[in-house]
Amino acid sequence: MIDSCVVIGAGIAGVNAAEALREKGFEGTVTMIGAEHHQPYDRPPLSKKFLLDNGTPPDFPLRPQTFYDDCRIDLRLGAESTKLDVSSGAVVLDDGTHVHADKVVLATGGRPRRLGLPGCELVGVHSLRTVDDAAAIRGHLDRGSAVAVIGGGFIGTEVAAAAAAVGCPVTLIETERLPMQRALGTEVASLLSRAHRQRGVILRTGVGVDRLTGRGSVTGVELTDGSHIPAELVVVGVGMVPNVELAAAAGLVVSEGVRTDQYGRTSHPAIFAAGDVAEQAGIGRLEHWQQARDGGGRVAHAILGQPSPETPMPWFWSDQFDLNIQLAGTPSPSDSKCWRGDPDALKFSVLYHQGRHVTGIIAVNRGKDVRPAIELIKLGSVVDSDLLDDPATPVRAILKATRGSVAGST
Numbered sequence: 001m002i003d004s005c006v007v008i009g010a011g012i013a014g015v016n017a018a019e020a021l022r023e024k025g026f027e028g029t030v031t032m033i034g035a036e037h038h039q040p041y042d043r044p045p046l047s048k049k050f051l052l053d054n055g056t057p058p059d060f061p062l063r064p065q066t067f068y069d070d071c072r073i074d075l076r077l078g079a080e081s082t083k084l085d086v087s088s089g090a091v092v093l094d095d096g097t098h099v100h101a102d103k104v105v106l107a108t109g110g111r112p113r114r115l116g117l118p119g120c121e122l123v124g125v126h127s128l129r130t131v132d133d134a135a136a137i138r139g140h141l142d143r144g145s146a147v148a149v150i151g152g153g154f155i156g157t158e159v160a161a162a163a164a165a166v167g168c169p170v171t172l173i174e175t176e177r178l179p180m181q182r183a184l185g186t187e188v189a190s191l192l193s194r195a196h197r198q199r200g201v202i203l204r205t206g207v208g209v210d211r212l213t214g215r216g217s218v219t220g221v222e223l224t225d226g227s228h229i230p231a232e233l234v235v236v237g238v239g240m241v242p243n244v245e246l247a248a249a250a251g252l253v254v255s256e257g258v259r260t261d262q263y264g265r266t267s268h269p270a271i272f273a274a275g276d277v278a279e280q281a282g283i284g285r286l287e288h289w290q291q292a293r294d295g296g297g298r299v300a301h302a303i304l305g306q307p308s309p310e311t312p313m314p315w316f317w318s319d320q321f322d323l324n325i326q327l328a329g330t331p332s333p334s335d336s337k338c339w340r341g342d343p344d345a346l347k348f349s350v351l352y353h354q355g356r357h358v359t360g361i362i363a364v365n366r367g368k369d370v371r372p373a374i375e376l377i378k379l380g381s382v383v384d385s386d387l388l389d390d391p392a393t394p395v396r397a398i399l400k401a402t403r404g405s406v407a408g409s410t
């Protein structure tokens with residue numbers, strides 16, 4: 001008999017877990033512990049809309065307050081869980097409170113990776129994970145500060161795009177040859193790099209950072225080639241570290257994240273994990289909004305012993321300038337590729353496959369190809385691999401032909 005669930009972390013994974021517990025009929029107590037003081041909010045807009053919309057208050061609530069009241073979720077904000085006492089079945093908070101928990105959901109997300117270089121403590125050096133970080137960055141953008149972004153992943157490129165779009169001079173520094181190269185491959189990353197340049201971002205690639213300069217406040221970034229980029233705002237976007245410490249201290253199996261099976265069950269029978277902190281069997285640790293949302297829902301099913309919805313296909317989006325970028329599945333550089341649309345006009349998709357098996361898709365301003373591609377990945381194999389390699393055949397037409405042939409053969 002389960003009487004109490006405690007969800008640690010009030011992000012999308014935690015909120016969805018709490019909601020799904022109630023939706024699935026759980027009648028016991030649900031307590032949600034959130035270290036931040038803000039009402040639980042959505043993170044993706046922080047590097048996009050929030051930086052662009054001058055004057056908009058930092059307000060992207062995941063749910064209205066009435067939701068927590070109606071669902072009888074005891075939401076404790078500004079409270080940090082400091083220990084999982086597995087022997088007594090309690091979650092310990094930073095004020096010494098013990099909250100009894102028959103089941104615990106770890107949805108603690110992550111924190112920005114630190115650069116660890118001289119000058120990182122200077123005023124004007126920020127990372128971006130929370131609404132407070134975003135507000136600080138936007139304050140600089142409002143003043144037209146010169147911006148240096150360190151790290152050309154998605155958060156770095158989104159911040160650079162927003163800064164350029166609001167008229168700030170911006171330099172993006174990336175050690176690889178191209179920003180976003182690791183995620184999107186060389187060809188797509190080249191096209192997007194060109195788009196950044198054309199829209200005003202100065203790219204410094206294939207070079208590292210030695211130190212940040214300044215006294216009190218940051219004045220710039222010194223690169224490993226000896227050059228100096230002047231900046232009043234430095235945004236460090238060099239990745240994320242999952243908040244696994246509670247789990248590790250409680251003796252759970254932790255590697256890249258808190259290890260779980262496909263349902264979010266950790267190595268301890270009373271503890272579940274979802275979202276950015278979880279390393280799920282067969283998928284690994286993803287930092288995708290949709291994975292966090294659905295993972296939260298899945299752990300609720302697992303806690304209640306109910307059949308779990310299927311694991312969603314990895315899917316991620318990013319918005320930069322006028323560009324909507326989507327990636328789905330697990331495309332690999334060694335897969336065969338077929339381009340559709342017009343790369344020069346930045347309206348294209350690249351469908352990845354191994355023989356008749358679609359493995360993934362990357363789409364830029366061509367979202368219409370993404371859903372059918374996801375369905376094709378799920379189907380396993382397509383009716384005719386020649387269709388995959390024919391740029392004139394729309395992805396949805398391949399799906400239609402494959403479905404037709406599957407239906408015809410049953």
Ligand SMILES: Cc1cc2nc3c(=O)[nH]c(=O)nc-3n(C[C@H](O)[C@H](O)[C@H](O)COP(=O)(O)OP(=O)(O)OC[C@H]3O[C@@H](n4cnc5c(N)ncnc54)[C@H](O)[C@@H]3O)c2cc1C
Binds near residue numbers: 317318319
């Ligand atoms: C700026 C930004 C832009 C993004 N854009 C996109 C995008 O365009 N597309 C996309 O797919 N994904 C995007 N993501 C990723 C996506 O937002 C994350 O995958 C998602 O937010 C993860 O949700 P989560 O609930 O696992 O963790 P989080 O959202 O990190 O929430 C975890 C919460 O737990 C709290 N917490 C941690 N430890 C404790 C503790 N001990 N006690 C109590 N509370 C604790 C934290 O303070 C935090 O509030 C973006 C992320 C960021 C930061």
